[in-house]
Amino acid sequence: MPLTNRLEYYKTLAASEAKELQQELKEKISLQGLVTAPQFVAGADISFDRGSELxxxxxxxxxxxxxxxxxRSLVTDETTFPYIPGLLAFREIPVLIKAWGQLQQKPDVLILDGHGTAHPRxxxxxxxxxxxxxxxxxxCAKNILTGSHDKLGLEKGEYVDLKEGEERIGMxxxxxTNVNPIYISPGHKVSFDDTYDTVMKSLNKYKLPETTRQAHRWANKLRKGEAEPGYVEY
DNA sequence: GCGACAG
DNA sequence: ATCTTGTCGC
Structure with a gap:
């Protein structure tokens, strides 16, 4: 089924059906590492007014x-799927894919707000x-969704595995330093090592990766009418 | 049954 | 996610 139709299909799913679809898609996950060191990294984020479908x-x-x-690529679109923990993708993926399709300069790897494999399914x-x-x-998420972990050191760069039972699902x-940690996990086509290395390279002086910070900044500008939708190359 | 629960 | 000012601590 074409991607566009799949996205339309998502909107018609009930929560239980969405979970079933996740069980099927799970078989397609690849944790094969990146072939070359990434030179271009991207961040994706969404902003909206509370109560709004935009x-x-x-x-x-x-x-x-x-x-x-x-x-940068900016897109505004309406969602039809509610926010349900564990089913965030069905709410946010359609508009993100529109932004992705509009993006001419594809990055080596994309960092999204939310979890990858650190998810119940x-x-x-x-x-x-x-x-x-x-x-x-x-x-790359600011809060945990599932799993548990040991105590973590306070120095920047330190990490512990996030596990569900005996399975490693993230980090x-x-x-x-001295700031609450973030939760990172492979999305697709990257290894755990790639995940750690890429996020570390994307960090500067702040808690969140610069990719995430910039995406958040531009999504907010778009929401407030301080930036126009569309694609811009610098 | 109760609590937890990405954005 | 968003609503919001000052304030405590490194």
């Missing part, structure tokens, strides 16, 4: 190692998105 999406591409801006939004567009993705990373 979703404002931003994807920004940055170049390593300086994290200098390369391009290993199908967080980063993994789901990666499978749909067949591209390397990483999940809890101290992205900035």
């Amino acid at each position: 979703m404002h999406a931003a994807i920004v591409v940055l170049q390593l190692p300086a994290l200098s801006p390369v391009a 290993r199908m967080g939004i980063a993994t789901h998105f990666g499978i749909e567009v067949d591209w390397p993705t990483i999940g 809890v990373l101290r992205s900035r």
